[in-house]
Amino acid sequence: MKNIIFCMFVITTMLSPLVMAEQVNLYSARKEALIKPLLDKFTQQTGISVNLVTGKADNLITRLKSEGKYSPADLLLTTDVGRLYRAKQQGLTQAITVSAAISTLPNNFRDDQGHWLGLSLRARPMMVSVDRVDAQTIANLEDLISPEWKGRVCIRSSSNIYNQSMVASLIVQLGGSAAQEWVNGLVNNFARPPQGGDRDQIKAVAAGLCDVAIANTYYLAGMLSSEDETTQQQAKKVKVIWPNQAGRGAHINISGVTLAKHAPNKDAALKLIDFLLSKESQLWYATTNHEYPVLADIAWSELLQSFGTFKAEQVPLGQLGELNAAAVKMMDRAGWK
Amino acid sequence: MKHINWLYSWFNVWFVSIALGCMILAAPVGLVFVSVFFPQTEIWQHLYSTVLSDYIVNSLVLAFGVGFFVIVIGTVLAWCIARYEFAGRKQLQWLILLPMAMPAYIIAYTYTGLLDYAGPIQTLLRETFHWQYGDYYFPNIRSLPGAIIMLSLVLYPYVYMLARTAFSEQPSSLEEVSRSLGVPPIKHLFKVVLPLARPAILMGAALAMMEAFADYGTVQYFGLSTFTTGIFRTWFGLGNGIAAAQLAAMLTSFVVLLLILEYLSRRKIRYYFQGQRSQQINRQKLTGSKAFWVPFVCVIPVFLGFILPVLQLLKWATMTYSKQLTSEFWLLLWNSFYLAAIAAITAVILALLFAYGKRLHPIKPIQLLVGVVNLGYAVPGTVIAIGAMISLSWLDIKINTLTENWFDISVGLVFSGSLFALILVYSSRFLAVAMHNIDTGLSRVKPSMDDAARSLGYKPLQILKIIHVPLMKTSVLSALLLVFVDVLKELPATLILRPFNFNTLAVRAFELASDERLMDAALPALAIVSVGILPVILLTMLMDKPDPQSSQVN
Numbered sequence A: 001m002k003n004i005i006f007c008m009f010v011i012t013t014m015l016s017p018l019v020m021a022e023q024v025n026l027y028s029a030r031k032e033a034l035i036k037p038l039l040d041k042f043t044q045q046t047g048i049s050v051n052l053v054t055g056k057a058d059n060l061i062t063r064l065k066s067e068g069k070y071s072p073a074d075l076l077l078t079t080d081v082g083r084l085y086r087a088k089q090q091g092l093t094q095a096i097t098v099s100a101a102i103s104t105l106p107n108n109f110r111d112d113q114g115h116w117l118g119l120s121l122r123a124r125p126m127m128v129s130v131d132r133v134d135a136q137t138i139a140n141l142e143d144l145i146s147p148e149w150k151g152r153v154c155i156r157s158s159s160n161i162y163n164q165s166m167v168a169s170l171i172v173q174l175g176g177s178a179a180q181e182w183v184n185g186l187v188n189n190f191a192r193p194p195q196g197g198d199r200d201q202i203k204a205v206a207a208g209l210c211d212v213a214i215a216n217t218y219y220l221a222g223m224l225s226s227e228d229e230t231t232q233q234q235a236k237k238v239k240v241i242w243p244n245q246a247g248r249g250a251h252i253n254i255s256g257v258t259l260a261k262h263a264p265n266k267d268a269a270l271k272l273i274d275f276l277l278s279k280e281s282q283l284w285y286a287t288t289n290h291e292y293p294v295l296a297d298i299a300w301s302e303l304l305q306s307f308g309t310f311k312a313e314q315v316p317l318g319q320l321g322e323l324n325a326a327a328v329k330m331m332d333r334a335g336w337k
Numbered sequence B: 001m002k003h004i005n006w007l008y009s010w011f012n013v014w015f016v017s018i019a020l021g022c023m024i025l026a027a028p029v030g031l032v033f034v035s036v037f038f039p040q041t042e043i044w045q046h047l048y049s050t051v052l053s054d055y056i057v058n059s060l061v062l063a064f065g066v067g068f069f070v071i072v073i074g075t076v077l078a079w080c081i082a083r084y085e086f087a088g089r090k091q092l093q094w095l096i097l098l099p100m101a102m103p104a105y106i107i108a109y110t111y112t113g114l115l116d117y118a119g120p121i122q123t124l125l126r127e128t129f130h131w132q133y134g135d136y137y138f139p140n141i142r143s144l145p146g147a148i149i150m151l152s153l154v155l156y157p158y159v160y161m162l163a164r165t166a167f168s169e170q171p172s173s174l175e176e177v178s179r180s181l182g183v184p185p186i187k188h189l190f191k192v193v194l195p196l197a198r199p200a201i202l203m204g205a206a207l208a209m210m211e212a213f214a215d216y217g218t219v220q221y222f223g224l225s226t227f228t229t230g231i232f233r234t235w236f237g238l239g240n241g242i243a244a245a246q247l248a249a250m251l252t253s254f255v256v257l258l259l260i261l262e263y264l265s266r267r268k269i270r271y272y273f274q275g276q277r278s279q280q281i282n283r284q285k286l287t288g289s290k291a292f293w294v295p296f297v298c299v300i301p302v303f304l305g306f307i308l309p310v311l312q313l314l315k316w317a318t319m320t321y322s323k324q325l326t327s328e329f330w331l332l333l334w335n336s337f338y339l340a341a342i343a344a345i346t347a348v349i350l351a352l353l354f355a356y357g358k359r360l361h362p363i364k365p366i367q368l369l370v371g372v373v374n375l376g377y378a379v380p381g382t383v384i385a386i387g388a389m390i391s392l393s394w395l396d397i398k399i400n401t402l403t404e405n406w407f408d409i410s411v412g413l414v415f416s417g418s419l420f421a422l423i424l425v426y427s428s429r430f431l432a433v434a435m436h437n438i439d440t441g442l443s444r445v446k447p448s449m450d451d452a453a454r455s456l457g458y459k460p461l462q463i464l465k466i467i468h469v470p471l472m473k474t475s476v477l478s479a480l481l482l483v484f485v486d487v488l489k490e491l492p493a494t495l496i497l498r499p500f501n502f503n504t505l506a507v508r509a510f511e512l513a514s515d516e517r518l519m520d521a522a523l524p525a526l527a528i529v530s531v532g533i534l535p536v537i538l539l540t541m542l543m544d545k546p547d548p549q550s551s552q553v554n
Helices: A002-019 A036-046 A057-070 A081-089 A100-104 A141-145 A161-174 A176-188 A198-207 A217-224 A229-236 A266-276 A279-289 A302-306 A318-322 A324-334 B002-010 B013-037 B041-050 B052-083 B089-095 B104-115 B120-129 B144-169 B172-180 B185-214 B217-222 B227-237 B241-266 B290-324 B327-360 B364-378 B381-407 B419-443 B447-455 B460-471 B473-489 B492-497 B505-514 B518-544 B548-553
Strands: A023-028 A049-054 A075-078 A116-123 A126-129 A212-214 A238-241 A252-260
Touching: A023 A057, A023 A266, A036 A049, A036 A266, A036 A279, A057 A075, A057 A081, A057 B381, A057 B492, A075 A081, A075 A266, A081 A116, A081 A161, A081 A252, A081 A318, A116 A217, A116 A279, A126 A198, A141 A176, A161 A176, A161 A318, A161 A324, A176 A324, A198 A212, A198 A217, A198 A229, A198 A238, A217 A229, A217 A238, A217 A302, A229 A238, A252 A266, A318 A324, A324 B041, A324 B227, B013 B241, B013 B327, B013 B364, B013 B381, B013 B419, B041 B052, B041 B227, B041 B241, B052 B089, B052 B144, B052 B185, B052 B227, B052 B241, B052 B290, B089 B290, B089 B518, B104 B120, B104 B144, B104 B217, B104 B290, B104 B505, B104 B518, B144 B185, B144 B217, B144 B290, B172 B185, B185 B227, B185 B241, B185 B364, B185 B419, B217 B227, B227 B241, B227 B381, B241 B364, B290 B518, B327 B364, B327 B419, B327 B460, B327 B473, B327 B505, B327 B518, B364 B419, B381 B419, B381 B492, B419 B473, B419 B492, B447 B460, B460 B473, B473 B505, B473 B518, B492 B505, B505 B518
Parallel strands: A023 A049, A023 A075
Antiparallel strands: A075 A252, A116 A252, A126 A212, A126 A238
C-alpha cells in the first residue's frame, strides 16, 4: 500500500513539469489571496501558467537554498526588502537583465546590481485618535519618546519584520546610539506590552486604550473598506499623521521580486516581472490591496488619497536588510517584547 | 546459550527494519541536535543577557499550567462520564471530545475577537456603564494565563480519553472490596481509583504538555516570548539558523526530561485487568441536586472549548462566505482530507511495527530509537520541516547528480518537492500520538497470549495480524483518528513543504488570519473543525462499544 502511494507521488511529481507548456514557478511570501488574481490575469494574457507556493519568506529562502541548482523556483516574491537582500546575500539570485519596466523604477526601489526590484510600496506612519489628539501636537517619530506620550503608545511585537525594518532604517539615518535611545524611549511610553497585529493597534487607539499607534497604511485601508460595520467605525476614529515631513520623511518598505539563480524558466519569469510592473498590475495593487504603486504615474485609490500625500525616506533599502539583526538586538536590549 | 539469544535479538529483520525506519524518521529531529556542535558564543551571550530567561520561564509555566488544567478538567469529566448515569450523558460523552477538532490558534483568534479591549463584550460594558479605559478591571486574554486557558480548552480530551478508558476498565470488584472494608467513597477515589488510573492520566497530560511546548500559533498571536517564538526570532530576525536550532535542541531536552519523569512515574506499574475482569461496572444513577450540577459542570468545557468559538466563527462566516465559497474551496477540503488520511495510515502502520518490535525484542537499543522518534511530537513543526527539507534536498541533489552522470537526465526533486516530504514530517511528528495509543493497547494484551500463539507455531507478523490488531482494534482506530485530526490541524510543516499549487484548509485559514482578516478566515476554520468532527464522533462510538479485548479474553 505504502509502496503504491509512494510510486504515485514519484510519478506525479516527475510528470507534472512535462505536461505543462510554458510556465513560471513562483515562491511567494505574499499570501495567495493577495497575488493569485494578478497571476490569473497574467496567464489569461500570455498563456503562461504560473505555479505557486506561498509561505514565510525565510522558509522559502531556506527551501531555495537547500534545493540548490535543482530548485524549480524561478522567482521569489517577498513583502519586505530585508528578505530580498538576504536571498541575494546567500547567492541565490541573479541580475534581472532584460526587463523593460526596470528602467522606469526609482533608484532606491531596486538593487544596484539589479538582483531585486520593488513591486509595491508600503508606508508605516503614525495613527492618532481623532477625538483625543490634536494632530498639530505631533510631527515626528522622535516626539513619541517625550514624557508627554508616556503610557499612550501602541505598537506590535518586535518580532515583526515591519518594526525590525523601521528600527534598521533609524539606525541608518540617526546612527546606533540615537536609534537605541529612541527605541528605549518608545518602550518606556508603551500603553501595554506589544500584542496582536497592526489592525489590533488601530483598534486599541479607537477604543481608547492608547492615543497613538504605528501601523502600515494598508491595514487601516483594509479596515475602512471592511464589510463589518464595527470595524469601519473603529477605523474612522483614527487619523494618519505622516512623520518627519520637514526632515527625513516617513518610513517605507517595499514588496518585491528577485530572480532565482538557477531559474529554469527565465524568459517566462522575466515576462511575469514585466507584467507585475505594468500599469494594470500597479493599479491593481493600489486599488485592491491599498498599497502604494512603485511607479510614479499610477493613480491611487480614493482611500489612499484620503490619507494624503507624503514625503518618504530616501534610505537605500538594501541597507535595511543588512542591519536587521542589529535592530533585533537593539529591541531585545530595550525589552521590546 | 545466553550469548546466542543476544545475537539473535540483535541481528534479525525486526531490529534492522525498526532501526532503519527510526533513523529515517529521526533524521529531521537529529539535524537539530547536530547544531550543538557549532557553538555560537556571541549570540548566546546576547540571548542570555536579554531574553533567554523569558523563553525558559514562559515555556515551562505554559506547559505545566496546561498540564495542570488538562489533568483537572480531563479527570473530572472522565470520572463523571464513566461512573455516573444522568440526563444527557450519552450526548455529552461525544460532545466532550469536540474541542479536539479545534486548532489552538483558531480558538485563540476567536476569543481575542470576543474579549479584547475593542471586542464586543468590553465595548458593551463600557457603553452600559459609561466607563473609560482604566475605570474597570478586565482580564487580558493575550497573556500567559490566557494562552494556558486556550490550550487547555482544546487539549483536555487527551487526558479525558485515556482516563475514561482507565476508569471504565477498573473492575467494580475493587469498589466492592473497599465498601465491604468500610472505606468511604472519597478515600476509595484517592487511594484506589486515581492511583490505578495514574499512568493513563499522566500519559494524556504528557501529550498535552508536548503540544504546549511546541505551540507556535497561539503564543505568537498573543505576543508571548517562549522558546518557539524565540526560535523564529533568532532564526529570522537575528539571521542565525544554527543558534535557532540550538534553542530547539534545548526545548527538546526539556521534553526529554518530561518524558523521563512520566516514564519513571509509571515504571513500576503494570496492570493487566482483562484476565480478571468480572463484570461491567454499573454506573451510579444521580438524583437530586447532583443530577443537575454534574451535567452542568460537564458542559462548561465543551461550551468554552467548542460551542462558543464555533458560534463566533459562524457569525463571521455568514458575513464572508460568498467570497470564500468557491470551487477552489472544495479542492482545499479534499486536499486536507486525503493528506490527513494517508498520513494517519502511514503513521499507524509504522507505530504498529515499532510497538510490536519493541514488545518482541525489549532491548535497550530499540527502546532508545523508538524513544527518539517519539520526541518529534515536541519539536515545533517548523523545525522538523526545515530538518526534513535540508535532508531530503540533499538526497535529491545526490540522486540527480547520479542520474545525470549515468543516464544524462535529471529527475527533479523527487522527495523534497513532493508530498513524500510532508508525509515523512507528519509521521515523524505524530508518531508519538499513534505510539501512545498502540502501546497502551498492546500493554493490555497479556504477554501469555503471545507465548501461546508462538507455541502454536505462528510467526510474529501473523500474531500481530490475527491476534493483536483484532484485540486492540479500539486502540488502533483511535490512533488513526487522532493522527488524522492532528494532521488536519497541522500548519507550519504543511506551509513549508507543500509542493506547487497545493493548498490545505489550515494553510488558507492561517494565511487569511495572519493577514489580520479573521472574518475571511472563519469559513476555512469552520471547515477544518467540521472535517475534524467526523473522526471524533467515530471515536466516541468506538469507545462506547464493548471492548473486544474483554469479550475475547474472557
